[in-house]
Amino acid sequence: PSSWPMLELYSRVARHTGQPRPMLNTILAGAGYFTVWGAFGAAAYAIGLEVSRATMASARLSHWIPAAAAASLILAGVWQLTPLKQACLKHCREPLLFLGHAYKPGVWGAFRVGLHHGAFCAACCWALMLMQLVLGVMNLAVMVAVAAIIATEKLWRRGPLLARLVGAVSVAAGLGLLLHLI
Numbered sequence: 001p002s003s004w005p006m007l008e009l010y011s012r013v014a015r016h017t018g019q020p021r022p023m024l025n026t027i028l029a030g031a032g033y034f035t036v037w038g039a040f041g042a043a044a045y046a047i048g049l050e051v052s053r054a055t056m057a058s059a060r061l062s063h064w065i066p067a068a069a070a071a072s073l074i075l076a077g078v079w080q081l082t083p084l085k086q087a088c089l090k091h092c093r094e095p096l097l098f099l100g101h102a103y104k105p106g107v108w109g110a111f112r113v114g115l116h117h118g119a120f121c122a123a124c125c126w127a128l129m130l131m132q133l134v135l136g137v138m139n140l141a142v143m144v145a146v147a148a149i150i151a152t153e154k155l156w157r158r159g160p161l162l163a164r165l166v167g168a169v170s171v172a173a174g175l176g177l178l179l180h181l182i
Contacts, residue, residue, distance in 0.1 A: 002154045003033055005155070011026040014110070033115070036118025036119050076170050077166075077168065080128075090160075098120075
């Protein structure tokens, strides 16, 4: 849902600039976007699989997982508070400015626009995905909450403030978990 504004705008631009196959190019822009997210998901899955395998093989390593979860929440929260997160979020929130700069006609141009937009969105949202991994990757409530946060950050006029609030809560939760472990 959060990619819809950019894809809708791309479709309009493709039609109004006279591209021969505007719908195909819009689909290719979407394919580029989802290629980035597919690669992100594959990397996260591979890392998660390796961490699971390693912790199952080592009691010592599994002992450190709660501390690593706390550190991950702190890291994700700190990212949410950075100017770079805000810059990536601005990119995702303002598709007109993005397309004004990155628009390329043709099938490869469309795919590259999707890759470019997907990369910014992954940079914007990787910390939220990390929070989801820590809090429960297969927990429906966590998945819905993270999806709602992502959409709200991108679509609500106070989305940048929400990003900072989520960051502060994540840092506090990570610190609370670390204190609990001590």
